[in-house]
Amino acid sequence: MRKYSALTRAGIMQELQFRLGTFATIFGNLIYLTLIYNLWKAIYASAGTEVVNGMTFSDTIIYLVLATALFNFLEMFIVWDMSRSIQSGAIVLDLLKPLKYRRLKFFEYFGRNVMTFFTTFLPTFIIVFFITKGAIKIGLNIIFFMISVVLALMVNFYIEMFVATICLHTESTWGINIVKESIVLLFSGATIPLVFFPEKFRIVVECMPFRCIYDTPLNILLQKPGYTMDTGLWTMLGMQVVWCAGLSVVSRMFWDISVKRITVNGG
């Protein structure tokens, strides 16, 4: 384990090297959030009611602001990184380390995620918390949120890793990655809260693993009905654990089969 925690530390240090990137992300988010704000304002105006699908305008905005922050925090570029290192042949260097490749990647990214938590998610949360003056309740939900976020991070990693493994077969992943990103962002509730989905579609989406990444941790934090201690928190966390375990096995098996057919370009 000592080996891997060293990688996390390196990830943190590497993230710190690129300070400008953090500011660029914050600036980009401001533009995106302005857009979101006006878009939903229009939606609520045309709906003509205060509450749409059980969410007020400010509920929706709080949710989406935090979803954006969570997205910046959880974002991984494994697919890009891996397809690039397969094409250049640099992947051989990682394979030559006395480490399990998937674990190496996880802990390297975990280091970055720890950093992005402090640089993007936490500040956003604090700002939202004070601006909305008590709309977010603070209590045990913070602890459950933290547990849920770690599970979300793992689910996200396994999905990323699964798609990245496809690189070993295709050596080109641009299209596949775009498809993955669209699916994850839509079906996870990162761009539109799941309650806004049509009933039947929502039931299908709720059976998929993607919601574990954004929908579950955010609603636990915001203590929405169905995500509180009295109304199904344990089911939600349980679902995350089950998906996490399932995807871990599937993505690992796929990797083990695929790594055998590696050809390693160059040299």
Add this chain to the structure above:
Amino acid sequence: MKNEKEYAIVMNGVAKEFKVLNRREGLMGSIRDLFSRDYRTVTAVDDISIKIPKGQIVGYLGPNGAGKSTTIKMMTGVLEPSRGELIVNGCVPYKNRTRNAEKIGVVFGQRSQLWWSLPLIESFKLLKEIYLIPDDEYNEMMELYTSLVDLEPLLHKTVRQMSLGQRTLSDILAAFLHNPQIVFLDEPTIGLDVSMKAKIRELIKELNRRKNTTVILTTHDMGDVDALCERIVIIDHGKMIYDNDMEHLKTYYGSYRTLKLRMPGDVWEEEVIDESQTDVMSVISDYQKKGKILDIKLEEIATEEVIKKIYEGVAG
């Protein structure tokens, strides 16, 4: 005969085949390729058997595309051989990739294994954790490094700020840090200036001597071979065409001389002569018939010429 345990690497009839799609030409061809099942088999490495004793520096040579890198990737456990038996440090590398990785070090002249945006000392500390190097061994190694090269100015530089020479030097130090039994050096002096090349060769030689590390060196620079290798193995088209020690190479081709003649118009003509076949005087007199010889030089054949002869001998 040596005991099997004294060998760092044993290869027995090792071969590696790749399946390659037969690509068609043009746009339509590319589209049809999407659904093609038309594969051909390419043999990158064909029936190679060698035994490398511990502590030896072996030059693993061959023209571009001969199968050198494929062999190294098999030895390091990244690729699985299609046929044959391959034992490195007493175990089968591709079956125990991570365990094998603990006992080997690798340097690719064209890429760096160091953390690009971190100072060198941080990369070293990371490697210390990854390879679980005990404190005393790590400190001992750092002391050794300090005595061999001017390490201090490098340690606090990030790798991306280094010159190619400094980076290669750092990469070599990193590869030896966990005191591996075998180090693979893939074109370590590529793109370096003369003095840096000399420095790097000196360092490799010293580390090999002090730590009794087996070194497998691939290079296209015969200066590396002359300075370092006790033995050379040459492959071409995946087949082994030469395996013997440096001394043998020199004596075997010792009867070769390079004759250089300056002809009218200040042109230097070069001729490699096998003295057991032709005699130098007759060549000179042949040239004399063509014009006046202004100057004559007779040189020992360079390793480069010998290797060239071996490459051409098989290809031609």
